[in-house]
Amino acid sequence: MQSLYFNDEHEMFRASLKDFLNKEVIPNIEQWEHERKIPKSLWKKFGDMGYFGINFPEEYGGMNLDFFYSVVFIEEISSCFSGGFAILPMVQSYMSSPYILHHASDELKKTLLPSIISGDKICSIAISEPGAGSDVMNIQTKAIRDGDNYIVNGAKTFITNAFYGDYLIAVVKTDPSAGANGISLLLIDNHSKGISKRKLNKLGWHASDTAELNFDDVIVPRTHLIGDEGMGFYYLMGGLQLERLIGAIGGYAGSESAIQYTLKYMNERSAFGRKINKFQVLRHRIAQLCSETESIKYFTYHCCKMHESGEYAVKQCSMAKLLATELANKVATECLQCFGGYGYMEDFKIARFFRDSRIGTIGGGTSEVMREIIAKMIIDGQEYEEA
Amino acid sequence: MKSNQEEYHNFRASLRSFLSEAAHPYIDQWEFDQSIDRLFWEDIGAAGFLGICTPKVYGGAGLDKRYLCILAQETSRCFSGGFSAAIVGHVSLAMEYINAFASDAIKNKYLPDSCKGTKIGCLAITEPNTGSDVANIKAEAKDVGDYYLINGTKTFITNGHFADYIVLAAKTDMQKKSAGISLFVVDKNIPGIHSKQLNKLGWHASDTAEIFLDQVKIPKNQLIGELNMGFYYIMQNFALERLILSIGAVESSLFVLMFTLENIHSNVFQAKNEFLNQVFRHRVAQLMAELECLKVYNDCIIEAMCNDENVMNACAKTKLLATELSDKVMTECIQLLGANGYIEDNKVARSFRDSRLGRIGGGTSEIMKEIISKFEIDLIN
Numbered sequence: 001m002q003s004l005y006f007n008d009e010h011e012m013f014r015a016s017l018k019d020f021l022n023k024e025v026i027p028n029i030e031q032w033e034h035e036r037k038i039p040k041s042l043w044k045k046f047g048d049m050g051y052f053g054i055n056f057p058e059e060y061g062g063m064n065l066d067f068f069y070s071v072v073f074i075e076e077i078s079s080c081f082s083g084g085f086a087i088l089p090m091v092q093s094y095m096s097s098p099y100i101l102h103h104a105s106d107e108l109k110k111t112l113l114p115s116i117i118s119g120d121k122i123c124s125i126a127i128s129e130p131g132a133g134s135d136v137m138n139i140q141t142k143a144i145r146d147g148d149n150y151i152v153n154g155a156k157t158f159i160t161n162a163f164y165g166d167y168l169i170a171v172v173k174t175d176p177s178a179g180a181n182g183i184s185l186l187l188i189d190n191h192s193k194g195i196s197k198r199k200l201n202k203l204g205w206h207a208s209d210t211a212e213l214n215f216d217d218v219i220v221p222r223t224h225l226i227g228d229e230g231m232g233f234y235y236l237m238g239g240l241q242l243e244r245l246i247g248a249i250g251g252y253a254g255s256e257s258a259i260q261y262t263l264k265y266m267n268e269r270s271a272f273g274r275k276i277n278k279f280q281v282l283r284h285r286i287a288q289l290c291s292e293t294e295s296i297k298y299f300t301y302h303c304c305k306m307h308e309s310g311e312y313a314v315k316q317c318s319m320a321k322l323l324a325t326e327l328a329n330k331v332a333t334e335c336l337q338c339f340g341g342y343g344y345m346e347d348f349k350i351a352r353f354f355r356d357s358r359i360g361t362i363g364g365g366t367s368e369v370m371r372e373i374i375a376k377m378i379i380d381g382q383e384y385e386e387a
Numbered sequence: 388m389k390s391n392q393e394e395y396h397n398f399r400a401s402l403r404s405f406l407s408e409a410a411h412p413y414i415d416q417w418e419f420d421q422s423i424d425r426l427f428w429e430d431i432g433a434a435g436f437l438g439i440c441t442p443k444v445y446g447g448a449g450l451d452k453r454y455l456c457i458l459a460q461e462t463s464r465c466f467s468g469g470f471s472a473a474i475v476g477h478v479s480l481a482m483e484y485i486n487a488f489a490s491d492a493i494k495n496k497y498l499p500d501s502c503k504g505t506k507i508g509c510l511a512i513t514e515p516n517t518g519s520d521v522a523n524i525k526a527e528a529k530d531v532g533d534y535y536l537i538n539g540t541k542t543f544i545t546n547g548h549f550a551d552y553i554v555l556a557a558k559t560d561m562q563k564k565s566a567g568i569s570l571f572v573v574d575k576n577i578p579g580i581h582s583k584q585l586n587k588l589g590w591h592a593s594d595t596a597e598i599f600l601d602q603v604k605i606p607k608n609q610l611i612g613e614l615n616m617g618f619y620y621i622m623q624n625f626a627l628e629r630l631i632l633s634i635g636a637v638e639s640s641l642f643v644l645m646f647t648l649e650n651i652h653s654n655v656f657q658a659k660n661e662f663l664n665q666v667f668r669h670r671v672a673q674l675m676a677e678l679e680c681l682k683v684y685n686d687c688i689i690e691a692m693c694n695d696e697n698v699m700n701a702c703a704k705t706k707l708l709a710t711e712l713s714d715k716v717m718t719e720c721i722q723l724l725g726a727n728g729y730i731e732d733n734k735v736a737r738s739f740r741d742s743r744l745g746r747i748g749g750g751t752s753e754i755m756k757e758i759i760s761k762f763e764i765d766l767i768n
Binding site for chain 2: 001003004259263266267277283284286287288290291292294295296298299301302316318319320322323368370371372374375378379
């Protein structure tokens, strides 16, 4: 059934990507998780391989491939048992820089995109604030015009890549009195004067840097406005569909790798005189998880196809994100159980998977927010159009 | 992904309009009678919907399995699991074995009338002591020279009471298990056969029977395909059967859930009360996400099946998930409707009853998990 969506070239890409990950990533993950930092040199290698520009035009250094190459990419980086590692490329190429590609001025694109795609610069999307997460309309960070500049004041939190990273695509209020219509996207150099950062200590995703940012009279040139003033909210609603789709791919792909890892252990471990993969209760548990994982995978492929053909699939992407991230939590809990006491030990990667998967149902809009969106569309007949 | 989208669409539209005129007004009566009017069988046959997958030379339309899936979907939008089971059982179980494995002579004898709806078939595998473990059936077809002599009992046979012929699984080599099973077409009206209609929790429009075969003589040319190959044929068709069951479960769930949303007590979902009924709203959102997911998964499996891929594992998975989900959906729909949902005037009560068979028929959920774990854990293919 895989062949309904992938051709031989996709699979060749997968094979070479796997080689790369086995050589450059897998052997170092323990260390990065321990140090809570990934060296910038790795991201340069990603850039050299073209991995940050899979769906970007060639003029900016991208590979301009179809979306299913990205599906392969997200699947494989999500199968390395380090959510903290996988999230950086996801944010870099699918959750932040697409706003530049789709909405920024030509000049901004020419300045920013090549350095992001080459891995020289790392990019973040800064939405959440200490007082506003999913309800974007209520953000408080302000960008007030002052001649050729904006003066930015406020705070952002839970921002992935933002402690060591270089660019922020910040969601700011350019007109605090205009509600959703007063929200804009602003490209902020993360090394600017007036930005103070605190690295957050997290339950999981240890290899990833997550930051709280304070903006104190940060001066940003007006030319760094992405798209039109007051359109930020609508750009975000569009971009979040891709973010959720990527979250869904990470969810089922991580689940698949966790199940395979668990099956390997179950084939080695014995109890009561037989391999534990012979116990019916465990077998049926695995059967259930495999079934859910496969069905959600194919549903997500369907959503990817819709995305690829330019459909604005708000309902489907929300459903895929909801199902796949809830799945990953369940898979993590149940697979860990199959390891017994060893599952609780850091010697086995399932403990890390358990920690890392927990963010899935929160980041990119919680499961509860996904259900709100789905309910609005199904029950109230709400429809959404792309900005 | 799909080709011929327009033809599928037209087929679905004409089937839907046929069912709304020829079936929907009579479903309550058929539920009450515990059988479907024979004239309806002839109507649906004349409209061409029974012969969709039968080759043209035998009176059918010679279409691919996607059309069968559409038949399963559309008949599932009638608030009657029994109605859908009767029609789809005839087409995808009885007729399909003949289409796929039988001799020309058998095809000529049974298929044209099956397409017309003047002959109705049933598939008889399960026995009082043997459900999911097909290899252990006890019914015997003994080669006594000029004919086979059949003895045994079959039970839980859909269409089994009013059917005209039986596609029957019986042992032709008692020493062997799966390798000793053969399939036969047996006319229901010959000496030695009698049946008893079973009284069921749901599926009332469909007749389900226990069939007794006592010294039944059948000609040797009534054997389907090759001797002792029955188990293999059954396994081949199981994938399709399970896919069809999953498709029916998903479609009836979607249908009943949408019906529930339209008929819910008016104050439950008023927009201004959004946060007061958030629990219900989120429950519906979750169910709808799970249903849409399985609907798409099934579309993928149908495509793969039409491309001749091996979909045994996927069909077991989707049958497991969809029938479990259907029970969950029906339970929640009754809850959303409150006491109204418990009243038989409201068809959801019937769907609640009808859904419960899903996890049992065509291999239980537990058997599905046995099959899936063999594929996934033991890597048996």
